[in-house]
Amino acid sequence: MENYKEALTPMPTNCYMDADTTGVVVDQTNYRGLIGSLLYLTASRPNIMFVVCLCARFQSNRNESHLKAAKRILKYLKGTSIVGLWYPSHSPIQLIGYFDSDFAGCKLDRKSTSGTCHLLGSSLISWHNKKQACVALSIAEAEYIVVGSYCA
Template identity: 80%
Template sequence: MTDRIKIYVDDIIFGATQDSLCEEFVAAMKGEFEMSTIGELSFFLGLLVKKKKYGIFLCQSKYCKEIFKKFEMESCKEANTPMPSSCYMDADAAGKGVNQTKYRGLIDSLLYLTASRPDIMFAVCLCARYQANPKESHFKAAKRILEYLKGTTNVGLWYPSHSPIHLIGYSDSDFAGCKLDRKSTSGTCHLLGSSLISWHSKKQACVALSTAEVEYIAAGSCCAQILWLKQQLADFGLKISKVLLMCDNTSVINLTKNQIQHSRTKHIEIRHHFLRDHVNNGDCEVMFIETKLQLADIFPKPLPKERFFFVRNELGILDSQNIS
């Protein structure tokens, strides 16, 4: 009847392609349960939903201010980025320990904030790796994220109403970026037209032996998400055939086209050739993109200020004051 229903405890969000379907759903629910309707969605679980003339804006400014108050950072200075590009973070075994409960509480709060703030995803996930034995250096890095949020409290995700309906994925990685185990970090994101609908930053499960391998693994993760998104869009009646997957590594593109295993890539596990199979099936097409245009660049590593601002804007992570 309705296109989508979201239930959390006793709160319900529902939407449909026609107002009449919403009315039918309300009537059916009230016939079975005691229920009150409060009108068009504007606020849900700390997420502010602003319906504007040319689209919808999502942000967590109120929740963000609650975090400042909770961790006594209301009058903190502002930072340009969530993490300096020269950041070096490790276990800091010789460092002074901090309250583990407080540190975990801060990380949990920041993780929830990533629902509308993909720009802090990498920095938060990096700090989250040290929750077992946090040190002052880790707590300082986490507080730096709050300093960045202080100057970008009203930043959120912008979804324009007249964006073209085409799905595109971006894949990137940071080779051997973890200082503890030398594992790499994958970063992917997916846009429907100009709207960011999916993103992730995740440390890979095994140590890679080459940049080609880490990029191939990241692209495989991106492909898996593309398949899931295609199925979700199909449920809405949107059939998308071949999806572009943008990668800035030519070796990855060659691997998806060449069935022969060369000596320099034969160490890549067979399970990672999942990507090549789906390229051959026509589910997606891996295309080269210049590094300067790689929008997934913000998820596997810290970026310098100018680069960070460029990618953030291209992903539609904007300040509400700049949206009409």
């Protein structure tokens, strides 16, 4: 992939990955190896966590469209090799937390996705992104679910 053009984002904004039953099945070993390597990389690159976990959902039912999405992550990483976590020594000691959720973001089962992050001063120290366990019936309910998990 040395000659590929770099991608500006790890996933297009208009892309919805789903169980592609009509596509061409790709090699299981190569796809799982690629996803495993990307999951290892998320320890230092939290900005790719969501899209890597999205691709990991389809390891047992992987098709060409899923491999294309995983390769786009590699194109994004090629263009952002100098990006990473930064922990300045002069940052104030103040704990700040943020949370958010979408409403019925998964097109397969209509479950919402929740995300939280914690900063100590200006440094990211913890993040969490997970599909919610139950189906929310409104945006407010999806937000209540993420608030409960955030407080826990």
